[in-house]
Amino acid sequence: MKLAYIGTYPPRECGIGTFTQNLAHSMLENGKGVKEIMVFSMNDHNQKYPYPPEVKLSINQEQQTDYLEAVNYINLSGADACILEHEFGIYGGLSGIYILPLLHRLNIPLITTLHTILETPSYNEKAILKEICKMSDKVVVMSHKAIHFLVETYDVPKEKIVLIEHGVPDIHFDKEQSRTEFKLNEKKLLLTFGFIGRNKGIETVIKALPQIIEKHPEALYIVLGKTHPNVLRHSGEEYRNYLQVLIKSLKLNDHVLLLNEFIDENELFKYLSACDIYITPYLSEAQITSGTLSYAMGAGCAVVSTPYWHAAELLAENKGRLFDFNDSDGLSEVLNELLENPENLHQIQENAAEYGQDIIWPKIGQKYTELITQVLSKPKEPLPKKENAIDPLLLPPFSLVHIKRLTDDTGIIQHAKFGIPNLKEGYCLDDNARALLMVCMTYKQKKDPLALEFMPVYLSYIHYMQNKDGTFRNFLSFNRNFLDEKGSEDSFGRTIWALGYLLGNAPNDAYYQTGKLVFFDAVPNFDNIKSIRGIANTMIGISHYLRTNASDDAMKETLDKLANILVTHYDQNRTEDWKWFESLLAYDNGILPLALLHAAEVLEDGDISKVAFDTMDFLTEHTMKDDYLSIIGNKDWYVRDKERSMFAQQPIDAEAMVLMYHQAYVLTGNRDFLKKLFTSFMWFLGENDMRMSLYDFETKGCCDGFENYGVNRNQGAESSLAYLISHLTVLQAYEESFQLEEIKTTKGTKLTLKELQD
Structure with a gap:
């Protein structure tokens, strides 16, 4: 076998x-x-x-x-x-x-x-x-x-x-020999081992020690274990430092030993055989299994524990003793009673050792x-296999290598010559906003420390470019000179989008507070936006903000007002065979239905939702060609009743399509949108009109688009960020496809992801 x-x-x-x-x-x-x-x-x-x-x-x-x-x-x-x-x-x-x-x-x-x-x-x-x-x-x-x-x-x-x-390991040591080896012959050894964190309750034992030492001055408490790696990453040695201060304040330096080690099992069982009483002082009952408790029982230790679930069950029938959570006085009473009655202590040890022989690893x-x-021996009935609309194995490994190459301490460089940053072109707000959105998504999904490192760089650029009236400049030269007084409405909207996402997904309070300050300084300008793409980007940012601030009625009114501007544009331009917001399909088209899909979710407005899906279907009809994405070329665009442009296809259009279908899937749970999402993403990897990959597997960047001569090999920030945001969205959608849409309710109906979020 x-x-x-x-x-x-x-x-x-x-x-x-x-x-x-x-x-x-x-x-x-x-x-x-x-x-x-x-x-x-x-x-x-x-x-x-x-x-x-x-x-x-x-x-x-x-x-x-x-x-x-x-x-x-x-x-x-x-x-x-x-x-x-x-x-x-x-x-x-x-x-x-x-x-x-x-x-x-x-x-x-x-x-x-x-x-x-x-x-x-x-x-x-x-x-x-x-x-x-x-x-x-x-x-x-x-x-x-x-x-x-x-x-x-x-x-x-x-x-x-x-x-x-x-x-538990089948390891046994002679008690007296172990005590001699550790020079503990004259000590009453109390022991706790395992990863250390605040939920372990070590301070409860330390606070109980003065009452124990009063009667048993030979008592020594050893805490054997490293700080838990997750605790160490987020809080450092804060808890261990607290314990050391507590030990010093109670004058227990000679009676407590914190051993910051992760030792092998032989050494561990030597300590367990040497101890008189093993203690698990956990602070919560919610622990269904404790490996440290099982090990102590396997070694024949007398265990004293708080009544968490596993301990309450395991220590029954005189295999140990219990005391209440956070009860130092109760613990000192139990320990003193056992130390003063060797017969009782020995009986508990024998009971534990007998149980321990039944749970050895063999x-x-x-x-x-x-x-x-x-x-x-029994034939297994195979579970029905689902068709996977997304195949993550077709994706290159996610990498921030090219973004690292483009980023310095000011922000992300706007353009590149092939895969090399073009410093002559400097920086722009558009790309630093996109970069902030991308690293927020990356850190949320992957906890990548490099994303967290870049986050304040892009956020500080945005803050630096904000004018006193809340608007933003866009362009900054490499030597940090402003190149404009006021940026485009598109760049304004993209910045609000990134800030809105940050406010819902900030990794710490400092970034949240900075993002909130810049976001609300910009709010008075929301009513002044005329560009429909500037409006759409702003709407997406507001929607992200409202997902975690649903009680902000004023912001909901603003979102509703902006959404209805898009709906009005649609009503003014649509015909029986042209269901769009303008008389042409131009650039970043998917962003317009996407904004309405976000607004429809937040506002729960059926009329907005209908326009969103109608325009999405229209865009799909004109870009989903022979099972691949054929983007409207930016050279001449696609004017109604004229020939559509094929060339100057750009990655931001593919990104918008990926995001649009993802939001449609979130709202409906319809797996057909997953297929369209993945088809749109595969445009980056060669499923396109030119049958060439825009993603560069060597540099980990993305080329700037298709021209009539072929691929534009420059790999600037806009295109590379469009690829990475799309990549992250595919991974998120794949994850969501295994969530509640798969789990049937008691009535036998399937929940949409929108219902999951609610």
């Missing part, structure tokens, strides 16, 4: 990774019939790890195509079954949704181990976990409470759920092997 495992894996420092490794090797070494193991490991934030040979492929958490490459590998590998270790934090996308496309394509039986089950999940968390359970042949949990949650909250059939406890591995054998 050949098995595939998906999860984190050492040397990545992660409890799930240690679990995956122990499970895989216990099944290989002790499980009857397991001949080969293959691991598909999850990488965080594009980190690289020196994995052992059993790791066949690594999956970057936020890289959607990696998941599809992994499932293709698994399906072709001859694996008999797959074991998924599920924890929300290790898979990419909203609530870990990126794992769903992989599981949908999996052609072999799936066993899923759930390490976290939320009692009150968000809508997305619940929908995603239900989908995972639906696709799994068996779902493994580690506590009875978990079974209850799955049945009652997630509607998982009870016969699909299997209880298999968390395994036995747990055998249970998993028997479960898989049982699954394989």
Whole structure:
């Protein structure tokens, strides 16, 4: 039997990774019939790890195509079954949704181990976990409470759920020998281990120590573990520093030792064998599984814990003691009582050790092997396969390399000679607004640190170019001289679009407050815009703003007013066979229906929606040709009743089409719009009139368009940003296609993505 495992894996420092490794090797070494193991490991934030040979492929958490490459590998590998270790934090996308496309394509039986089950999940968390359970042949949990949650909250059939406890290494050390090695013979050792973060409640133990030391001055509390990597990324060592200050203020320096280490299992069990009492002082009951608790039980420790779900269940029948959350006084009473009664302490240790022998990895591995054998003995009914309108494997890897090349400390350079920045042309507001939008989207979807680094550069350019009356200049020379007094209405609108998106998706308060200041300084100019594309861009920015500020009635009125200007233009120009806002199709055409689609969503206005879909259909009729996108050329455009221009096709038009079909899909859930979205994107990659790719696989930039002589090889900011925004939109749409539109309601109807957002 050949098995595939998906999860984190050492040397990545992660409890799930240690679990995956122990499970895989216990099944290989002790499980009857397991001949080969293959691991598909999850990488965080594009980190690289020196994995052992059993790791066949690594999956970057936020890289959607990696998941599809992994499932293709698994399906072709001859694996008999797959074991998924599920924890929300290790898979990419909203609530870990990126794992769903992989599981949908999996052609072999799936066993899923759930390490976290939320009692009150968000809508997305619940929908995603239900989908995972639906696709799994068996779902493994580690506590009875978990079974209850799955049945009652997630509607998982009870016969699909299997209880298999968390395994522990079969490692044992002599207690006195370990204490001698650590020079702890004269100490009463209290121990906590695992990743450190505020939810661990270490301060509860520290605050209890003065009352313990009063009676047991030989007491020593060791906290063994690094700060959790996610905590470290966002808050640094703030919590550890707080604990050190608390230790110092309570004069406990001789009684508390914080060891900032991630040690191997042999060393860990040596500490566990040396300790008198193991403590898990977690602050919340919402922990369905605790690997550290299982390890302590496996080592025969007397455990004292707060009554979180796993502990309350595991420590019953005198296998440990409980105290209330945040109750330092209660903890000190329990610890003093145990330290003063060695017989009671010894009995608890014996009970824990007896239980621990039942959960050693050889036995747990055998249970998993028997479960898989049982699954394989029954023929599996294949799930119906969906037609995928989007194939992410056709996309080049997402890269900001060319954007980095174009960006300096002032902003993004406007033009390029081939792939090299053309400094002579300087900067413009249009492109820095587009760049701000793109990096906001990138950071939201991929948490790319480079996107976060560029964000203040583009935002500060926008702020610098704003006039006192709230309007903006557009052009700035390379030596930072203003080249105009007031920019175009198009550039104004694009800036409002980027700022509106930022206000709904700011990564921190500083960027939010700056964006808000610039946005509202510009608001008095909204009523002065005459250009319909300037109006459309502004409407999109307002719509993004209103999605997180729905109570701003004044801004809703402004959006309604601007939308009706577009509707009026439509009414004045339409005929039976010309359903458009002007007497010609010009540039950036898709932006006009797109703006009305956004407004229709926010204002819930059927009349606006009808114009949006009518004009979108008209634009589709004239640009979707033979199953590929044929953009209106910017050389002479397409005047009504005249011949359309073929050349000077530009990437911003393809971008507008991608965004337009995406918003139509959001509103309707109609998968036909996904197909059109992807067709529009493939224009960049060669599905176009010239049958040539505009994306440059060497520079990672995008060429500026098609001329009558062929491809314009210059790769300026506008074209490259249009490509990247389109690329991100395709990935977002692909992710959304696996969300609630797939999950049926209790009435058997499908929800649109608009309903999902609501």
